[in-house]
Amino acid sequence: MYYQVKKVIVLILLHTFLLSVALSCITPLLWMLNASFKTDTEFREDLGLKIASSPTLENYKTALTEGNLGFYFLNSVFYTFITVLSIVMVSSLAAYGFSRLQFPCKNVIFFMFLAAMMIPLPAGFVPVYILLNKLHLVNRTGYVLAMTNIGLSFSIYLLKTFFDQLPRDLEDAARIDGCNKLRIWWNVGLPLVAPALAVVIIFNSLNVWNEFVLASLMFTEDNLMPLQVGLMEFYNRNIIQHTLLMASLTIAAVPIILLYLVMQRQIIKGITAGAMVG
Numbered sequence: 001m002y003y004q005v006k007k008v009i010v011l012i013l014l015h016t017f018l019l020s021v022a023l024s025c026i027t028p029l030l031w032m033l034n035a036s037f038k039t040d041t042e043f044r045e046d047l048g049l050k051i052a053s054s055p056t057l058e059n060y061k062t063a064l065t066e067g068n069l070g071f072y073f074l075n076s077v078f079y080t081f082i083t084v085l086s087i088v089m090v091s092s093l094a095a096y097g098f099s100r101l102q103f104p105c106k107n108v109i110f111f112m113f114l115a116a117m118m119i120p121l122p123a124g125f126v127p128v129y130i131l132l133n134k135l136h137l138v139n140r141t142g143y144v145l146a147m148t149n150i151g152l153s154f155s156i157y158l159l160k161t162f163f164d165q166l167p168r169d170l171e172d173a174a175r176i177d178g179c180n181k182l183r184i185w186w187n188v189g190l191p192l193v194a195p196a197l198a199v200v201i202i203f204n205s206l207n208v209w210n211e212f213v214l215a216s217l218m219f220t221e222d223n224l225m226p227l228q229v230g231l232m233e234f235y236n237r238n239i240i241q242h243t244l245l246m247a248s249l250t251i252a253a254v255p256i257i258l259l260y261l262v263m264q265r266q267i268i269k270g271i272t273a274g275a276m277v278g
Contacts (some may be wrong), residue, residue: 067230140224
């Protein structure tokens with residue numbers, strides 16, 4: 001009886017703690033969303049603490065059209081899609097090669113990728129910019145190449161860990177059916193590491209979508225800038241219009257939240273499987 005009561009108390013305390021953490025994370029998002037549907041006058045009356053009495057989409061319309069955030073939004077969608085697709089393709093091929101192929105200096109090259117994870121990202125921004133500028137690859141191409149390079153080390157390490165756990169019998173069966181290494185990677189390897197791919201996609205999407213410093217260095221043309229740089233300029237022009245800023249921040253936050261909600265099952269499975277592997 002004592003142990004059952006103790007177990008119930010521990011569960012109550014644990015769930016209370018987890019619930020408080022969840023509320024502390026979601027409350028600012030709900031406050032931001034609520035404020036974005038208010039007029040600036042209504043917001044100043046209650047500071048966004050009350051539910052909007054007459055919700056309006058005028059803030060979103062102004063942010064997307066007059067603030068040009070709609071164009072910046074499409075730029076960020078394009079950069080994120082191309083970069084994450086490049087990272088998934090390159091890192092999965094490299095991870096499969098490190099896991100299944102034998103070639104000279106394999107371990108040395110792999111540990112070089114791991115060592116790259118220890119270098120602070122801002123430390124490499126200036127050298128990367130100078131290199132890409134000399135190669136005349138600034139703006140779109142340079143930004144995609146730089147962000148792809150940033151995401152490779154972690155992605156290769158994670159995917160290699162999963163490829164190492166795959167039974168070789170499946171590959172042997174595919175090889176008997178006439179599959180070469182590329183077809184085995186595509187038809188056998190990738191479907192079995194889908195949870196790890198989901199983690200790679202969401203982590204790198206978050207990095208590319210929220211990148212500001214490198215984007216500020218890399219882009220020289222206003223019409224090519226991603227959303228985060230556009231948000232800063234929009235903020236500087238509308239610093240006293242709080243509801244307008246809340247609408248612009250909501251526009252920036254919603255895509256990543258939706259991506260996580262769509263892929264959350266695979267992401268959780270990938271993280272827990274990675275923990276068990278480790």
